[in-house]
Amino acid sequence: MITVGVTGGIGSGKSTVCDVWAELGAYVLNADELAKQVMVTNDEVKKQLVDSFGxxxxxxxGELNTKHLAxxxxxxxxxxxxxxxxxxxLPxxxxxxxxxxxxxxxDIFVYEAALLLENLEPGLLDYIVLVLADEDHRIERVKQRDYSSETEIRQRIKKQRNxxxxxxxxxxxxxxxxTLEELEKKAEIIYQNFLTERDT
Structure with a gap:
């Protein structure tokens, strides 16, 4: 099985790439979703959260109070x-x-995480894919997705690494x-590369 990490900033399109790969048959794991699972299922983490955040x-x-924690x-x-x-x-x-x-x-396992490069354990993944987009494109996408203001989005972008x-x-x-079609095509080509690597 080929293991792949996907990273990039907010609005870059990394989730869209992962959606394409999921449709092509990959197992896709999102770091934010995994973190939520860990917060609910790991007793040590649960205790620390209660001790620190009440x-x-x-x-x-027993479910996570995401509004309070946020x-x-x-x-x-x-x-x-x-x-x-x-x-x-998380590792x-x-x-x-x-x-x-x-x-x-x-055949393919994909791990999507904005902080992938900060938290990556050496040797855990075979490949790392970075999705990049110009800031104007990113802002427009997040506006449409989250209905956030441009000021809010720019602040979120500033908090992330370059x-x-x-x-x-x-x-x-x-x-x-x-376009979305161009992104999907690029994602498909790379996915085929992964399959070829797996077969060699």
């Missing part, structure tokens, strides 16, 4: 504190999902400044 971190039914983390500038609790647990959780995907017979500076650390760069 019992309101979880609803009465307000604490983003509204009060405690994102690093939240990440310090959750992120160390092991991702590895477990990888094993499950391989046991189920998947992904143009890490192109030498990845195996493939997809530039997404054109």
């Amino acid at each position: 019992s309101e971190s979880f609803l009465d039914d 307000n604490e983390a983003f509204g009060k500038g405690r994102v690093k504190e939240l990440n310090a609790i959750v992120h160390p647990k 092991a959780a991702a590895s477990q999902k990888m094993k499950e995907a391989e046991a189920q017979g998947y 992904f143009e500076n890490v192109t030498e650390r990845v195996d493939y760069v997809i530039r997404n400044n054109g």
Whole structure:
């Protein structure tokens, strides 16, 4: 099984690339979704969240109180504190999902994460794909997706790293400044490359 990491900034199109690959038969794991699972299922993480952010971190039914945690983390500038609790647990959780995907017979495993390069364990992934887009394109996409204001989106972009500076650390760069069809075509070509690598 080929393992692939996908990263890029907000509005770059990385989720669209992953959607294309999922349709082509890949197992796609999103880091944000995995983090939510870890927060609910890992007893150590749950205890740390309650200790740091209060019992309101979880609803009465045991589900995550995302509104409370988002307000604490983003509204009060405690994102690093939240990440310090959750992120160390993600590599092991991702590895477990990888094993499950391989046991189920998947040829390609894809892990999508904005902070992939910060949290990547050496040797965990065969390839890393970076999706890039000009800032104007990114802002327009996020506006349509989230109905956020341009000011809000620019602030979110500023908080992320400049992904143009890490192109030498990845195996493939997809530039997404054109149409959706062009992006899908680029994604399909790279996916076929993965399948070819798997067969060699």
